[in-house]
Amino acid sequence: MNPIIHVNEKDNVVTCLRPLSKGESVEIEGRTITANADIPVFHKMAIEPIEPGGVCYKYGEVIGDATEAIGIGDHVHLHNIESTRGRGDKQL
């Protein structure tokens, strides 16, 4: 079984279908990506670099903004992306 699923070609993150260990390499569409951290099952890994404030795509759609620089192979989750919607805390 392929350990990752890349839902849409526009997506800069993939979903891991089993846990990945730090340093483990996986193949995706002819490229080799190495996990920079232990990534739990069904969590996301970046396959493109994303600038701080840059957009994360899954299903070919926006799922949030990067809060810091994200590198290829990074675990993408609460520590480095955030929702942009329904944010009363961001109102002046």
Add this chain to the structure above:
Amino acid sequence: MKIQAYRRANGRFGIRNHLLVMPTSVCATATAERIAALVPGAVSIPNQHGCCQIDSDLSLTQKTIVGFGKNANVGAVLVVGLGCDGIQASAAAAEVAETGKPVQHIVIQECGGTLKAIAKGAELAAPMARELSMQKREECDISELIMGLECGGSDPTSGLASNPTIGYASTKLVDNGGSSILSETTEVIGAEHLLAARFDDPVQREKFLSLVKAVEDRAISLGEDLRSGQPTPGNKVGGLSTIEEKSLGCMYKAGTSPFTGALDYAEGVPEAHGLYFMDTPGQDIDSITGMVAGGAQLVIFSTGRGTPTGSPIAPVIKITGNPETYEKMPDNIDINAGRIIAGGATVPQIGEELFDMMVEVCNGGMPKAESLGHHEFGIYKLTGTF
């Protein structure tokens, strides 16, 4: 496509034949529960509202409980009121009676207290239950089925496997002339542009978009961070990072049918069949309650983390896309869509399996939530209690 169900006076059909003992307010709930416990075949609903509510919430409570009374899975109704509560038992009974089903009502203060009300209620309910027990299932067309679509305890497998499977079954039902309801407005935030494009009627499309905007604006106006409630802690542990990601996975439940219309919470599904959106919160119990009040006779519920939820009057079929959850919660989960992720099965394969189970449940077979007696009930609140 035909199923065996209970024909009602107004032409609708029920896949269950419940006698509903319906409390109009929290003050009548304990009495209603005890009447239902005395009469085999009767069910009650734990209404926690209906008193000291202001207009918007009071009318929502009335619409919800009356919707339960009107639901085609209910064959007869005994309404129980306290007397001084916000919703008068006689008014609620009159609304339910519009369906043509047998309806009676009692008022606790007029009966002379709890014990006399229980005795009077059981005296009225027992013959109604006996009458319902004699009714036979008849051949009905599945086009009269209204199905509620729900997901809860989501993880990324919900968007990848179980929700697309529900979408397959929903599209097949709509293709066969039936109706489905997508709900949970909070969990549409971030996916509304994709769903809006599927409304043919511009008025209904605008209503749908305004419902989503109203929920987001409410979170903003409270000055709170929506992230404190969505995704939930379990969603996050499972791998969902943002409400947008959750919503984009949730919407797969709607399959590929065009949308016929957008409904308010607990609003009755119109005679026109097809796929509807209903304005409900992301909280599963309140959401299912709204759809059942709107007429859903059956609910399909996908879960990644595992959840036991049922409904007092509508069977709830559980499906998971997470193979580990299927292994861990065999008591609760009916269908294993985890085989799509772990076993190479396809969405149409598991979708057909789900559709077969839907037909079986319509014909009287119990899904696990129903066999375990799960009958959760909750009414969406817009304001507060005054």
